[in-house]
Amino acid sequence: MTYEYERLGGGLVVPCVRLDLSRSNGPRSAQDFKHRIFEIVDREGALLFRSAGIDGPVRYAEFLATIDFRHHSYVGGTAPRTDLGRGVYTATDLPADTTVMIHQEMAYLDAIPDYISFYCHEPPPEGQKTHLIGDMRRLSAELPDRLRTKYRGKHARLRRTLPPEGSESVIARRDKSWQEVLGTGDRQEAAAIAAREGWDLTWTAGDYLVFVQEPARFFRPHPVYGELWCTQALHYQAAARRLVAERDGRTADARRLAAAMAAAPDTVDAMVMEDGSRIPPEDIAAWFELCLAAEVAYALGRGEVIILDNMLMAHGRSTFTGPRTVYTALGDRAGQPPPRCSTRTSSSRTAHVLPG
Numbered sequence: 001m002t003y004e005y006e007r008l009g010g011g012l013v014v015p016c017v018r019l020d021l022s023r024s025n026g027p028r029s030a031q032d033f034k035h036r037i038f039e040i041v042d043r044e045g046a047l048l049f050r051s052a053g054i055d056g057p058v059r060y061a062e063f064l065a066t067i068d069f070r071h072h073s074y075v076g077g078t079a080p081r082t083d084l085g086r087g088v089y090t091a092t093d094l095p096a097d098t099t100v101m102i103h104q105e106m107a108y109l110d111a112i113p114d115y116i117s118f119y120c121h122e123p124p125p126e127g128q129k130t131h132l133i134g135d136m137r138r139l140s141a142e143l144p145d146r147l148r149t150k151y152r153g154k155h156a157r158l159r160r161t162l163p164p165e166g167s168e169s170v171i172a173r174r175d176k177s178w179q180e181v182l183g184t185g186d187r188q189e190a191a192a193i194a195a196r197e198g199w200d201l202t203w204t205a206g207d208y209l210v211f212v213q214e215p216a217r218f219f220r221p222h223p224v225y226g227e228l229w230c231t232q233a234l235h236y237q238a239a240a241r242r243l244v245a246e247r248d249g250r251t252a253d254a255r256r257l258a259a260a261m262a263a264a265p266d267t268v269d270a271m272v273m274e275d276g277s278r279i280p281p282e283d284i285a286a287w288f289e290l291c292l293a294a295e296v297a298y299a300l301g302r303g304e305v306i307i308l309d310n311m312l313m314a315h316g317r318s319t320f321t322g323p324r325t326v327y328t329a330l331g332d333r334a335g336q337p338p339p340r341c342s343t344r345t346s347s348s349r350t351a352h353v354l355p356g
């Protein structure tokens with residue numbers, strides 16, 4: 001399998017291969033090169049499949065099966081997503097007016113997927129560059145010594161207050177219910193999952209759930225590059241969401257966040273240090289500026305796919321106009337122990353439209 005390098009901008013270069021992935025039984029060439037595909041992703045951080053010709057999520061699932069993509073469950077995940085089955089999800093159901101800042105997938109947990117893949121089913125009109133990417137090797141190197149020293153060896157826990165299914169906030173603001181996040185509506189089953197994962201669950205009045213997830217590392221080892229910054233602790237903060245709302249011009253959201261932070265900061269979802277202390281706003285603002293400077297926007301064409309190493313390359317999505325449909329799948333490296341969540345299929349809104 002031969003590949004070239006494509007310059008996405010901002011000095012970020014990714015390997016790019018042109019393979020016809022459109023045939024129904026999966027391309028033999030992709031199967032032949034499956035080990036090579038992941039070897040390239042592990043070393044380069046990404047592999048872009050241009051002109052791949054994938055014509056729908058079924059074919060995307062078949063392509064992933066062809067290369068033995070080991071699916072990682074989204075149980076415990078925070079993003080609103082629709083689960084199509086066979087490990088394929090909508091990339092995000094967040095509205096088009098909201099930027100998703102570059103981040104490493106699920107890095108608010110200690111068990112994260114090694115890979116994340118995106119398939120563009122319907123690109124937005126006029127060639128809008130809506131996919132964001134950032135090189136975490138560069139970001140880790142640019143991290144101020146003050147932050148590196150302060151957070152090395154530390155852990156943070158994601159604390160959320162989740163509404164029950166059918167509540168106003170789930171319907172109106174597309175919040176995730178606790179049933180959706182845990183993949184069950186049964187409190188006993190939820191408690192068993194939580195015990196296995198190291199999560200704390202406390203139900204409060206009105207069937208709301210205070211959900212504290214396991215301590216997650218700030219730095220983690222990558223098999224090729226060694227220790228890298230890998231956390232959403234400075235992202236998953238009301239102050240960070242407010243900065244994003246201001247960036248997007250969503251003034252009502254920015255005001256709502258400011259009011260919630262002033263009135264009852266403990267009820268606003270956030271990552272909190274393991275000892276219970278809060279991450280200071282100046283650290284959140286510094287990280288936001290670093291991410292802004294590192295992000296590079298690019299476009300995936302119709303039928304094209306990218307596979308990212310989830311530690312080496314952060315991903316995000318810009319705001320956009322018009323229709324846009326992108327699907328995603330999360331994966332684990334071969335030879336790794338199966339993820340702790342692997343027995344369950346999903347925590348997302350379930351459509352299960354894919355056969356098999």
Ligand SMILES: [Fe+2]
Pocket residue numbers: 103104105106315
């Ligand atoms: Fe993501």
